[in-house]
Amino acid sequence: MMKVFIGLVHFPVLNRRGERICSAITNLDIHDIARAATTYGVQGFFIITPSRGQQDLARRVSAHWIDGVGGQFNPDRKKAFDIVRVVADVNQAVKEVESDTGTRPALLATSARELPGCVSWENFEKRVYKNEFKCILLLFGTASGLHQECIDQCDGVICPICAGTDYNHLSVRSAVAIVLDRISRFRRQ
């Protein structure tokens, strides 16, 4: 069965003006994405930010739910936070996946924009079905999405979630949930 890891990228991402920024961590991103990832059997959820202060913040939030009173109050949340890891950049996330699994993951970007050469969902489904991927690391951008230099670093980019309207402004929390549900369906078929 294909192993799935996900990374939530805070740098390099775009702001609303298309400029390269480092975004701030959103507490609810960690909760919602950790819960969805655990529900779908994801092996690891990387919070990716080079900012030491933001790394400390993410670790402090996680510790509250793993070792602190949060975990005592809500053991389900503790289980979700168990898969959260904080890393400085995408390379470090790739290295950790390699170290865990013995396999270099296929590094796949996601985007709400139709990018040249993006892999359609139909094609991605066929490739998962044919067991082409032993292990994938899916990257999701915060703010207004992944910067091109992050996308260029990937092995491929998956086409936007098509929903049959001209409006496509999902929160990253919703996008992760939908992508994991689709992939789970492909793996079960």
Added chain:
Amino acid sequence: MMKVFIGLVHFPVLNRRGERICSAITNLDIHDIARAATTYGVQGFFIITPSRGQQDLARRVSAHWIDGVGGQFNPDRKKAFDIVRVVADVNQAVKEVESDTGTRPALLATSARELPGCVSWENFEKRVYKNEFKCILLLFGTASGLHQECIDQCDGVICPICAGTDYNHLSVRSAVAIVLDRISRFRRQ
């Protein structure tokens, strides 16, 4: 094409001890669900709470993004909030859907728990495919989910989102996104 409406229920719902409560509105629920609903062409998103104070809060948040500086800053968010409506209870939501569409919607509950007689996703897909539903109003519970008296009021309840693990603790924001994506797929087939 089947019309889809959704309702986010704050009363009657369950707390962690299984008691009947009225939950507080979560700002990010409104944002995330309005964005997902607009992305998937949902016709209306009802915030359901009998509390006048909470209704006022939900309307104030919406007004900020529709008529206030929020909408000027972010026109995409304005479009998402355009489908938000605040009502006191499920009956009022049903009446508004009837008034909009001329059809009484099939009232469908969702649940993270396997309830007796719940409609499987496979069965639901077939029924959508056969155009059995002209219009549906999907109810999602906040806190620890819909109270039984709300479920009893519905025409049916859809089985939990199955993800192949024994962990099933999605946020309501994630659950709405996944359910809308699945239904969108059924409608396109």
